[in-house]
Amino acid sequence: MKDAHKLKMTHSSVLNKQGKPFVSVMMEREKDFAEGSVPECKITKSQGFDEEEIGELEEYLRNHGQEIIEEAKKITGFMNLFS
Numbered sequence: 001m002k003d004a005h006k007l008k009m010t011h012s013s014v015l016n017k018q019g020k021p022f023v024s025v026m027m028e029r030e031k032d033f034a035e036g037s038v039p040e041c042k043i044t045k046s047q048g049f050d051e052e053e054i055g056e057l058e059e060y061l062r063n064h065g066q067e068i069i070e071e072a073k074k075i076t077g078f079m080n081l082f083s
Contacts, residue, residue, distance in 0.1 A: 001056050003029055011068055013075040023072040027057055038065035 001007070012024040027034045032048025034057050041061040043054045061068070 001053050006030060011072055014069070014072045023068055025061065025068060036061055038068050041065055 006029050008028045010026050010028075014021050014023055016022075022037045022040065025036050025038060027036075029048070032046075034043045034046040034049050034054065036043040036057065038061050041058055043049075043057055043061075046054055049057065
């Protein structure tokens with residue numbers, strides 16, 4: 001992937017949609033962005049990434065999805081302190 005070193009990834013806490021937990025993931029590279037989720041591991045919205053790069057991002061989500069979920073659980077736990 002071109003400019004992979006400029007890629008920034010952020011994620012949400014564990015969210016819930018229709019009874020199914022998921023984590024929303026955003027990947028950004030300068031003006032380009034891609035939004036997806038785990039455990040689905042699909043990019044649902046993007047701008048500036050070509051099809052090959054989107055495939056690489058989805059592969060990254062598949063390979064690191066469990067780690068992303070574990071990190072999101074930490075945020076979710078922290079957020080519960082204030083509820």
